[in-house]
Every structure is written in structure tokens, then in C-alpha cells.
Amino acid sequence: MHMCRPSSDGTHSLPVVPSLLSMSEPSEHEPTVARYAESEMPTRFGPFRVVVYRERDGDKEHLAVITGEVDGAEDLLIRVHSECLTGEAFHSLRCDCRDQLDLALERIQTAANGAILYLRQEGRGIGLGNKIRAYAKQDEGLDTVDANLALGFEDDQRGYRVAADMLRDLGVRSVALMTNNPRKVEGLESDGIRVTRREPHEVESHEHNRDYLKTKQDRLGHLGTNGND
Numbered sequence: 001m002h003m004c005r006p007s008s009d010g011t012h013s014l015p016v017v018p019s020l021l022s023m024s025e026p027s028e029h030e031p032t033v034a035r036y037a038e039s040e041m042p043t044r045f046g047p048f049r050v051v052v053y054r055e056r057d058g059d060k061e062h063l064a065v066i067t068g069e070v071d072g073a074e075d076l077l078i079r080v081h082s083e084c085l086t087g088e089a090f091h092s093l094r095c096d097c098r099d100q101l102d103l104a105l106e107r108i109q110t111a112a113n114g115a116i117l118y119l120r121q122e123g124r125g126i127g128l129g130n131k132i133r134a135y136a137k138q139d140e141g142l143d144t145v146d147a148n149l150a151l152g153f154e155d156d157q158r159g160y161r162v163a164a165d166m167l168r169d170l171g172v173r174s175v176a177l178m179t180n181n182p183r184k185v186e187g188l189e190s191d192g193i194r195v196t197r198r199e200p201h202e203v204e205s206h207e208h209n210r211d212y213l214k215t216k217q218d219r220l221g222h223l224g225t226n227g228n229d
Helices: 096-110 128-139 143-148 163-172 182-190 210-220
Strands: 031-042 045-056 063-066 076-082 114-119 175-178 195-199
Touching: 031 063, 031 163, 031 182, 045 163, 063 096, 063 163, 076 096, 096 114, 128 143, 163 182, 175 182, 182 195
Parallel strands: 076 114, 076 175, 175 195
Antiparallel strands: 031 045, 045 063, 063 114
């Protein structure tokens, strides 16, 4: 039977199929990342603990931003967020990545227990340079999906095994995932993480990103009113 649970803001998430697992499964592979560094980090949203993970087969680093006690946590409010230099550092209006990151930081502070896994997979996994090449294709009239395909990439090349390994290292038993992207739920669950529910995570769209967000809803299966991820 599908269940629908109330979200942290009093609304209800869309129904999801409960996992048959009582907790996240241990990994059957060697961890892709190792814990490298950690510290406290004060921010305008409040204090966080940050843990850096370094990939074992390279020098790429990923970040867990944490509030509260997560070791042994069940139904932990989390977001798996992919890096967006253009939006988060340079305030690009093509996307809503910065707004979604800010909202996630606010939400885990309000919950007093949660985590954001910040993954270094820019441009839905194609990298910064190719993301800018895709922007150029969009300037020629292609949408965000066809721009990636025209460059020889899949519509979304991101993976979530790194996120799953980070959650296991942190001792998280199950998660409530802030996302509008069903692929993230499927990705985490396929890598052994129990997702108890999907938490809608929408921000306001505007004239510069409305078509982009609608394309993600229409062609990538994103849920919600404007298709952000």
C-alpha cells in the first residue's frame, strides 16, 4: 500500500512506495569516498558542521553540510544537491540552483536535524565547460535536454553512489529526501539507501528560468508546478 506522510511544512508529499528495507543496506562495493576533513561552519542561516569527502580514485571532493545529530538517524531530512558554480557563485538566472540550496539550508536549520550532500557534478554531470557549451546551444534555440544531446551527452549524467556512501559513513539509517526529481529517489534507493518519503522542494520561477524548469518537468519527469529539481 502506498503511503502519504505530512511534510515538515504541514503539506503532504506525493505518495511513494515504502522500501522493504528496515534501514539503509550496507554497501556491496568498496566506498567511493573517504572522510577527509571536518569542522564547524557559521553561516547566515545558522551554524553547521561540514564534512569533506574525497573520492578514492581521484581528487574530487564532496561536502556534507550537517545540523544536529545524524548518526543513527531515521527519516533524516536531507537534500542531495549538485554543484552549480554559475548559479550559486555568480547568481546566474538561467536556473534556480542557488534558491534551492538556500531553501535546503533553511529547512534543515528549522528541523534542527538534517544534511545537505553537496556533490561536485556540475551541469547535470557534464562539467562546467560543457555546461557553458550547452548554454550556447540553448541560445541557438535548443532546450536544456536537446542541448545536452546535441553535444553527445545523456540528458542527465549524474549518479548518486557517492551520496549513498557519504550517508552510510555518517551512520544515517533512512532519509526524507527534499527533491522534485524522482530519479534522485530511485538513484539513492538503487544504491541501498532507504528513502522514507519525498519532500517537495519548490522555489519561485521567473522569466529567465521558466522555460528551463518547464522542460525539466515535461521531458525529465520532474514533479511540482514548475519542474525544478
